[in-house]
Amino acid sequence: xNRISSGITDVGLKREGNEDAFSADDELGLYVVxxxxxxxxxxxxxxxxxxxxxxxxxxxxxxxxxxxxxxxxRVDHSLSTEGNYILSGIRLANRVIYEMARSKEEYEGMGTxxxxxxxxxxxxxxxxxxxxxxxxxxxxxxxxxxxxxxxVAEQVEMGVMTxxxxxxxxxKHILTRNLGxxxxxxxxxxxxxxxxxxxxLLFSDGITDLISDEEILAMAIEEESPDALCxxxxxxxxxxxxxxxxxxxxxxxxxxxxxxAGIFTKMGGVxxxxxxxxxxxxxxxxx
Amino acid sequence: xxRLILMFNKQVVKEFPFxxxxxxxxxxxxxxxxxxxxxxxxxHARIDKMGSEFILTDLQSTNGTFVxxxxxxxxxxxxxxxIMIGKHVxxxxxxxxxxxxxxxxxxxxxxxxxxxxxxxxxxxxxxxKAPVQEVQRxxxxxxxxxxxxxxxxxxxxxxxxxxxxxxxxxxxxxxxxFMGATAATISKRPSGYTxxxxxxxxxxxxxGQVVKESIPLKDFDTVEIGSYxxxxxxxxxxxx
Numbered sequence: 001x002n003r004i005s006s007g008i009t010d011v012g013l014k015r016e017g018n019e020d021a022f023s024a025d026d027e028l029g030l031y032v033v034x035x036x037x038x039x040x041x042x043x044x045x046x047x048x049x050x051x052x053x054x055x056x057x058x059x060x061x062x063x064x065x066x067x068x069x070x071x072x073x074r075v076d077h078s079l080s081t082e083g084n085y086i087l088s089g090i091r092l093a094n095r096v097i098y099e100m101a102r103s104k105e106e107y108e109g110m111g112t113x114x115x116x117x118x119x120x121x122x123x124x125x126x127x128x129x130x131x132x133x134x135x136x137x138x139x140x141x142x143x144x145x146x147x148x149x150x151x152v153a154e155q156v157e158m159g160v161m162t163x164x165x166x167x168x169x170x171x172k173h174i175l176t177r178n179l180g181x182x183x184x185x186x187x188x189x190x191x192x193x194x195x196x197x198x199x200x201l202l203f204s205d206g207i208t209d210l211i212s213d214e215e216i217l218a219m220a221i222e223e224e225s226p227d228a229l230c231x232x233x234x235x236x237x238x239x240x241x242x243x244x245x246x247x248x249x250x251x252x253x254x255x256x257x258x259x260x261a262g263i264f265t266k267m268g269g270v271x272x273x274x275x276x277x278x279x280x281x282x283x284x285x286x287x
Numbered sequence: 288x289x290r291l292i293l294m295f296n297k298q299v300v301k302e303f304p305f306x307x308x309x310x311x312x313x314x315x316x317x318x319x320x321x322x323x324x325x326x327x328x329x330x331h332a333r334i335d336k337m338g339s340e341f342i343l344t345d346l347q348s349t350n351g352t353f354v355x356x357x358x359x360x361x362x363x364x365x366x367x368x369x370i371m372i373g374k375h376v377x378x379x380x381x382x383x384x385x386x387x388x389x390x391x392x393x394x395x396x397x398x399x400x401x402x403x404x405x406x407x408x409x410x411x412x413x414x415x416k417a418p419v420q421e422v423q424r425x426x427x428x429x430x431x432x433x434x435x436x437x438x439x440x441x442x443x444x445x446x447x448x449x450x451x452x453x454x455x456x457x458x459x460x461x462x463x464x465f466m467g468a469t470a471a472t473i474s475k476r477p478s479g480y481t482x483x484x485x486x487x488x489x490x491x492x493x494x495g496q497v498v499k500e501s502i503p504l505k506d507f508d509t510v511e512i513g514s515y516x517x518x519x520x521x522x523x524x525x526x527x
Contacts, residue, residue, distance in 0.1 A: 092344065
């Protein structure tokens with residue numbers, strides 16, 4: 001399987017510094033976007049710590065003996081081993097940022113969102129905390145693989161607010177969860193089976209605030225190349241005011257071959273099945 | 288360059304210069320600072336270099352990590368900190384520059400507006416009528432009820448991704464001549480449960496219609512895979 005990705009972060013037109021951070025590692029198959037917050041340089045620090053720690057822990061745990069011994073926090077049995085690595089890495093990053101924020105006055109109130117996508121031959125893991133998003137494009141359809149942790153998104157889910165009201169709400173940017181503000185954090189983690197031709201997009205809210213889901217899909221269908229597509233998203237956000245830092249990662253999966261058994265192994269399998277089944281059959285009727 | 292000095296019974300065992308981005312401490316020989324002692328976990332703690340700072344993190348060790356007699360999960364190291372792991376002590380020695388840098392960074396002005404000011408968030412939250420922070424949303428879990436006469440009965444979808452097929456790693460194992468290793472998968476996504484055809488000669492049908500890709504599952508949808516047949520529904524479970 002080939003993973004072809006591209007990523008850009010842009011400071012935008014209104015902000016002085018860029019508090020977003022990202023990493024796109026095709027070799028490891030890990031893609032992370034983080035949107036930091038906090039005064040002075042704290043936002044930059046928080047997002048960088050989240051991106052770096054997630055990459056380091058994922059690599060280290062993948063290379064270590066398989067198992068859950070070295071995980072941070074309780075094992076989530078609804079997830080695969082790798083899913084637990086991502087979950088654990090996010091928990092660890094949260095704790096580190098939380099402790100840093102408490103240890104230094106200028107880091108007070110520091111936090112970050114995180115959206116992480118891990119891609120291997122047989123599994124896609126999408127995890128997030130906050131409002132940075134992950135999208136899947138499959139068969140020309142767009143699907144969110146992340147869940148926004150904002151007051152308005154939760155109210156939409158509960159049916160208290162409509163999507164339109166949510167978009168117009170002044171509280172659109174108030175997060176209910178982030179990394180750094182509490183000792184422990186719950187990340188949203190989803191796992192799906194990959195398919196050939198799958199494309200993934202990761203965004204900070206500097207993009208998704210200004211470009212709708214429908215536009216995202218239309219733009220992605222129009223432009224195949226991850227490089228050019230990333231550039232198009234950022235340019236569009238800048239054209240529309242660029243009020244915030246904007247970050248995007250585009251990833252395409254190509255040349256995925258399912259481990260297809262050859263014709264002889266297939267026939268062998270069929271013969272074996274017949275053999276086993278006839279044996280069962282005879283057993284039933286032999287006294 | 289910062290250094291870590293490993294000591295046992297007040298004797299220096301070995302000195303480790305901090306040359307990488309991070310160093311791990313533990314019982315296993317793969318660690319940068321291996322400590323061959325049963326009180327030490329395989330991978331016990333790690334120190335990450337973040338710019339001019341060094342962050343010590345306990346890797347959920349059995350016996351804990353202590354700095355200057357205080358138990359820590361994560362701790363920013365200062366020059367002269369004593370890290371205690373089991374009966375071993377690791378002394379953290381910062382370089383001259385790092386010691387100087389640590390002193391300078393105390394005077395900083397908070398100039399930028401924060402996107403998420405925790406005080407502001409609390410204020411806004413208090414104005415909200417609906418309790419938003421701790422809503423106990425009942426969690427829903429998918430259940431498959433086999434109605435093909437097989438002895439599978441009811442299967443709860445406890446995983447985010449459930450593989451259905453002949454393969455050994457399949458959560459729901461089905462047999463049959465034409466059954467794919469992984470014939471179909473059901474994943475729990477932000478939008479709900481989705482079933483996808485993944486391979487094999489056994490057809491996937493939902494409510495009688497052949498599915499070649501993915502479709503969302505609704506309560507009481509009937510799914511057929513080869514000769515197997517089950518109904519899907521969701522039941523509410525208490526959040527854990």
